[in-house]
Amino acid sequence: MKKAPIVVLLFLVTLGLACQEPTPREADPAVLADTQADPAVEPAPPAPAPAPKMVLPPARIGLEHPTVFFQSKNSLSLGDSSLGWQVESVQATGGTIIQTNDPFLVHLTPEARSVTVTTWLRHPDQEEVIPINQHLEVVAVPLPQIEITMAGRAVNVLQGIRSNQLASLSARVMPDADFARLHPEDARYQVTDWQATLATGPRPKSEPIRATGTGMNLSSFRQIARAGDRLVIEVKKVVRRNWQGERKEVRMIFPPLSIPIN
Structure with missing residues (x-):
């Protein structure tokens, strides 16, 4: 019985198995993580500082x-x-600033037709001092009116007065109502120079009586006044006292007041 071919066949099978390439195994992630070198990780840059609040x-x-x-x-x-x-x-510029106990409240007294107010402000969060300029237009104080009274009543220039009523006169200054309401401290007026003259027709009949206050005594006219004469009142000067107590002359023309004597 011949056995040689069987031996040769086994040898060839064994040789073929030895020559086959081995099947690659999948890499273990844990092994790869251990075997790969980690690159150096740089820290994240710091967040930028917030810009200063304006x-x-x-x-x-x-x-x-x-x-x-x-x-x-x-x-x-x-x-x-x-x-x-x-x-x-x-x-x-063009006025006077008066400080108060409140640093954010000041009083302005204008001395010109326009005023420029400059305020320098500082804030703790900012280094610079910030100027604020404001231009203000100035308005003249409204002119007052003059009222002549006798015995506490306003003299009626149309009806006139009788000669035996010539006793005393008073000159009262009435400020503009709106101005007096808004600025009562600045609306205090006084007549400081005025005169009264007794006249007949176009000619004076007596020397004028002059007064520097609000009252005037006309008793010296009583004996010489006649029906048809005129009592002429002339206001020469009026002053206004402002909130600081300063006396300011009122620049205006007061037309003469002619009161007929009956």
Whole structure:
């Protein structure tokens, strides 16, 4: 019995198995993680610092009343302390600034037809001192009216007076109603120079009686006054006392007042 071919066949099968390539195994992730070198990780850059917060100053100066009156007290509001602003200084071109206990409240007394107010403000969050300029137009104080009274009543220039009524006169200055309501401290007037003359036709009949206060005694005219005469009142000077006690002359023309004597 021949056995050689079987031996040869087994040898060839064994040789073929040895020559086959081995099937690759899948890589273990844990092994790969251990075998791969981790690159150096740089720390994240720090977040940029927040920009400083800009606090805007007040856009304009606040006025207690919309009209700024000449040589009178005009209150100005310079801002709001709740926003952190601090008033460094205030000055006015064309007027005088009076400080108060409140650094954000000042009083302006204009001495020109226009005033420029400059306020320097500082905020703790900002280094710069910020100037605020505001131009203000100034309005003249409304002219007052003069009332001549006798025995507490206004003299009626149409009806006139009798000669035996010539005793005493008073000159009262009545301020503009709106101005007196808004600025009572600046609406105090007084006649400081006025005179009364007894006249017949176009000629004076006596020497004028002059007064520097609100009252005038006319008793000397009583004996010489006749029906048809005229009592001529001339107001020479009126002053206004402002809120600081300063006396300011009122520049206006007071037409003579002619009162007929019956």
